Structure formats: C-alpha cells, structure tokens
Amino acid sequence: MHDYILIHVARTWERIRVSQPHEEMPQDNIESANEGIPEIAYIIFKNDIIQGYLNASEEVKADDYWDKNTGTMSDCYIEEETHKIIFEWYPKLFRK
DSSP: OHHHHHHHHHHHHHHHHHHSGGGOOSSOHHHIIIIIHHHHHHHHHTSHHHHHHHHSOHHHHHTTHHHHHHSSOHHHHHHHHHHHHHHHHOGGGGOO
C-alpha cells in the first residue's frame, strides 16, 4: 500500500509542477524525491482511512470500502489528500 501511495503522490506532485509558472516547485527533483514526496506519502499512509483499510477484514474491503469511507476510489482519495498537503505546506506556490 505504501508504494501505491508513493506512486500517486509522485504523479500528483508532477501534475502540479507542470502547471506552475516555469514548471517550478519549492523543491527540485532530487530534493522532492528524497524529502517532500516520501514525507507526504508517509503522512497519507498513516492516516485513519488508509489504516482503516489495511486493518479491515476482507469482507469490509470488498464491500465498497473506499466509496463508503471517502466517496471516491482509492487513487482519487490519495491524490486529493496529496493536493491538500501540498497546498498546506507550500501556500505561496498557489497565490496568484
């Protein structure tokens, strides 16, 4: 699950990066791969929704866990959480 989250965080980070003026983020590619992206992935991995899924029975998981607990699919949930964290950590990045 952690690797799955890490991939979605990296994809979201990159989508945000290419939408920025001059395609810049607060951390360069090396720094973000060593710090920002893994830190965000870890925060999401440890949240109640993810931990709830990991600790749920197979029956609960199969019974629309993601939709019932987030209103969306797992990848969309992870990407939404990533957006929230990036906006919180780097608010100057998104000021117009």
